[in-house]
Amino acid sequence: MTLILDRVSVRQRGEIWLDDIRLETGTGLTTLIGPLNSGKTTLMRVVAGLQPPDSGRVLVAGKDVTSISVRNRSIAFVYQRFINYPSLTIYENIASPLRLDGRFRGPAIDRRVREVAELMGLAGLLDRRPAELSGGQQQRTAIARALARPVDVLLLDEPLANLDFKLREQLRADLKARFADAPGVVLYSTADPAEALTFAAPTVVLGEGRVLETGDVAAMYARPPTLAVAATLSDPPLNLLPGVVREGRSAEGGVLLGIRPHQVTLAPRGPGAVELPAEIRLAEVTGSATFLHLLLRGERHLVAHLPGTWRFQPGEATRAYVDPAHVLVFDEGGDRLPLSGAEVDLHG
């Protein structure tokens, strides 16, 4: 099974929502990651047929489905909001796409509903109605309904974003297993880098309605081609400091240094570590980690993500260390340069 988006563009009220999207994915999971308003939802709606593209085509298994109505496509869709049929029981909610599918009849429907309900941990709740379930259970129901019928394209639009932390972790692990045996294309959108990295599936990075990069998410994380990709895949956000390339290197002029907060330490980690005198501004303790907000010379801000709980006095002077090997160097246009942090001087 393949899903191809061929030069798809969507404009709404004079704004470009999707700009000339070209994308090709195969059977199994593909992660779609991008910040807010990057076009994830619009792209999914175009694939589902809920949003007609202004130009371009959508091909499923080599067939142009652009003009085929939603109900005649072989798709399933899970929203970020928990969407179920409120007047139907959980059983009927899950059975609903099966009852409309000619391939399933009587006992086969019942068997499939119970199977999927078992998988999603809903077996004891089949007689309830959606309003009687918790948010996590409601979203499990929506996912179960999407998984019940074998479809060409299964779309999940930030399905875990509205769930609380614990449920999200648990469902994320469950889903990875569920997607492994999906018969068709699974397109999963998220804004959370942790989710994309956990799934470790082929990943598409979206930004401002364009495909910024496609490929292996771990490789993209380690060597992001552009600042936008690096920023999308970094949580907590990337520290950015201005710098200048040292004389005699392959590039020259002003650059931006991207430093991930967990690469900033308060003690040198290796012999090459660069020392940065700093003043402590604020320490946020989350329980398992401390986010230390530092002020460098020249009014530059730097956030350090330190494991464990630490106590600091605001205003205290300290020294931050960064291993230049882990510093990402971008030119002013946002493209990553093949330089190490050792070849760059901090500006100011």
Add this chain to the structure above:
Amino acid sequence: MARTTGGRLPWARTVFWLYVATLMLPLLWMFGMSIRPNEDILGSFSLIPQRVTFENYQTFFGDPSWYSSYLNSIVYTSMNAVMSLVVALPAAYAFSRFRFAGDKHLFFWLLTNRMAPPAVFLLPFFQIYQAVGLFDTHLGVAVAHMLFNVPLAVWILEGFMSGIPREIDETAAVDGYSLPRFFVRIFLPLIRSAIGVTLFFCFMFSWVELLIARTITSVDAKPIAATMTRTVSAAGVDWGLLAAAGVLTIVPGAVVIWFVRNYIAKGFALGRV
């Protein structure tokens, strides 16, 4: 509710019952009149009747000119409620879900139909109905009342429908539901309370409307309220019979309220009304 407020404010309960009594007095008085002979009505002044008789009700149900106009009102009112709903449901769905050229103007124009006094429509209705043969028919009155009930129904239903996430419609399409099937199986159960409230309002407005109903009918579809205005005979006004008819006209409204009582409160809370 009366108990909790009564607990905090000692006189709240008194005020409540005083209010209820004030509201109920005319109704009780009418009921009292309906179960006593005319001489007692005119001769004495008391809430409790000395001689109880059901003669007035017997007269009402024994005289076709009375009970048939009562039935007329029930027939055209029910027809109107159902027809208004059938027309308003798809219209409200379109207004709540689709954007089309002039949708806002059309919606407002619908409401303006309620702004004109019914008397304005009397003459055109009278003449058109004479010409097309709708004069003095139940269908005719029901259609005429749709003029102001359909906009109301569209307005109530649209408010409710807009409160239902559009994603439910989309999910149904993704699942493979056709629009009519989705509408009946998924959507209608979600707006049950709206339908209850709408039916109630249509029924009520049609039931109390007198001017149009009286003008476009003569005998076969004559409403009960019109019959009640013609009780002055050579023997004077038949107070008892009139009171009995009045009591009976309250009954259908009370019955309708009883059926939708659970939806009304829920409906008012959910919708925009």
